[in-house]
Amino acid sequence: MLEEFGTLPRLVERPVPERPPGHTLIRVHAAQVGHLDLNIVDGRFGVLPDLPMVPGTEAAGVVVASDVHPEGLPVRLRGGGAGMRRDGGWAEHAVVRDSAVVPVPEGTDPALACCFFSPAGTAWAAVHAVAAIRPGERVAVTGAAGAVGALTVQVAARAGAEVVGVVGRPAKLAHVPAPGKAVLASELTEETAGGRLDAVIDTVGGAVLSTVLGLVRGRGRVALVGYTAGRDFQVDLADFLLADVSLLPVNLMTRGAEVAADADRLLAELASGELVLPIERHPADRLAEAVERLRTGAAIGKVALDF
Ligand SMILES: NC(=O)c1ccc[n+]([C@@H]2O[C@H](COP(=O)([O-])OP(=O)(O)OC[C@H]3O[C@@H](n4cnc5c(N)ncnc54)[C@H](OP(=O)(O)O)[C@@H]3O)[C@@H](O)[C@H]2O)c1
Structure with a gap:
């Protein structure tokens, strides 16, 4: 039971709650x-x-x-x-x-x-509906060992992309799912990514978002999913216009119904172990x-x- 914001809920004994109609x-x-x-x-x-x-x-x-x-x-x-x-x-x-x-x-x-549902629906929405990844594109996924990130790596690879999985700490390199190429965020450059990126799906935000924006080709896309590394980021508007890279929000709350059937299909593959x-x-x-x-x-x- 949560009694005050900013604290953790306490485990309490309570009667089984009443069920109103509906x-x-x-x-x-x-x-x-x-x-x-x-x-x-x-x-x-x-x-x-x-x-x-x-x-x-x-x-x-x-x-x-x-x-x-x-x-x-x-x-x-x-x-x-x-x-x-x-x-x-x-x-x-x-x-x-x-x-x-x-x-x-x-x-x-x-x-x-x-x-x-949240990682599967979000990964599907980010790859297909928002970033509109096409076969052969080079796509970086940040937070690639996280829940959304790990599934996004797999969904983007199935869409035919060459995927670079970016993680913040060395211990997570081994947790980037195949066939993503695992790269440490602090070492992410055009060279380590294998070339300029066509798109990024960013689950981390903050300073990482500023870094990846600079690695995307003109007319490329960055789909922003989350902000675990920080709610703010700074952009020089002149550089932003010059770069001509679209920054697009992914919002599962507004897209949930749209991706529900795809997420359910992914559940079957997660249950069978085809996806991880x-x-x-x-x-x-x-x-x-x-x-x-x-x-x-x-x-x-x-x-x-x-x-
Ligand atoms: N837009 C939407 O509709 C939607 C839907 C679902 C989730 N989300 C958001 O997407 C983000 C990722 O969700 P998730 O379920 O994949 O989370 P997760 O499994 O915890 O992964 C988040 C990743 O963020 C990185 N990170 C960097 N700094 C961190 C910090 N200070 N604390 C925690 N993590 C940090 C970690 O990767 P490294 O260690 O590699 O840096 C971590 O693996 C969250 O912000 C979540 O709220 C948004």
Whole structure:
């Protein structure tokens, strides 16, 4: 239960919540700890809940009671304001709007079920809808060992791109998925990238964004996904106009419905192991440790809580 922005939620005992009409009660098995959740917990997001509240914008489990979903159905929850405007999935039981409940295939690992949609949907939107990657293009992906970054490397390579996976620390070089070429951000140059870039998909922002902008060819594209390395970046407007590189936002909230079917296809491939999304699992009572790994960038891929 989150009682004050800027602190961590406390584990508390509470009765199973009441289910109003139009809502589904879920027994949560796993919940994602994501950057969006931390922004909300910190009180640093555009949409904030009244406190106290249960955070958790994405979770997975089984239906306990619902007017529209059968009991025992494996589902994930996302949207409908869950974990953002009202109680979400960091709890053994969650009550969410029926529209925020999406069935997942029987036997899907709950940690994968609660973690795949945001990286899969974002990777797909960034590569296909926003950066519009074409076969043969040279594309750099920053934060390439992160959740969105790792999937973006794989989705861009499948689109026929030659992919350079950029990471911030040496320990992550080995975690850039094949067939991406792993390069350290501090060593990223036109030479180490293999030439000028046609496009960049940036999951890190901050100073890294300034660096990569300078390596993209004229009329190239930079699709910005996230800002883990900093919310601000500086650009010299004269240089920006001269470079003629488009800086494009990727927003899964506005594109979620558009990419939902593609993300579901990617879930099947993640479940079968054809695509890889690393997930760290932590017991629910070790939230502080899970948050610390995500905040410091030490986590490899997604972070999930087991309930
Ligand atoms: N626009 C959208 O719709 C959308 C959708 C999903 C996610 N996102 C955002 O995309 C970003 C990446 O998400 P993700 O799930 O891939 O996160 P992630 O797995 O934690 O990866 C983020 C990467 O950022 C790098 N990083 C640099 N400085 C960091 C710091 N101080 N703390 C933490 N990480 C740092 C790390 O890579 P290195 O160690 O290699 O530097 C890390 O692997 C987040 O900002 C998230 O909010 C946006």
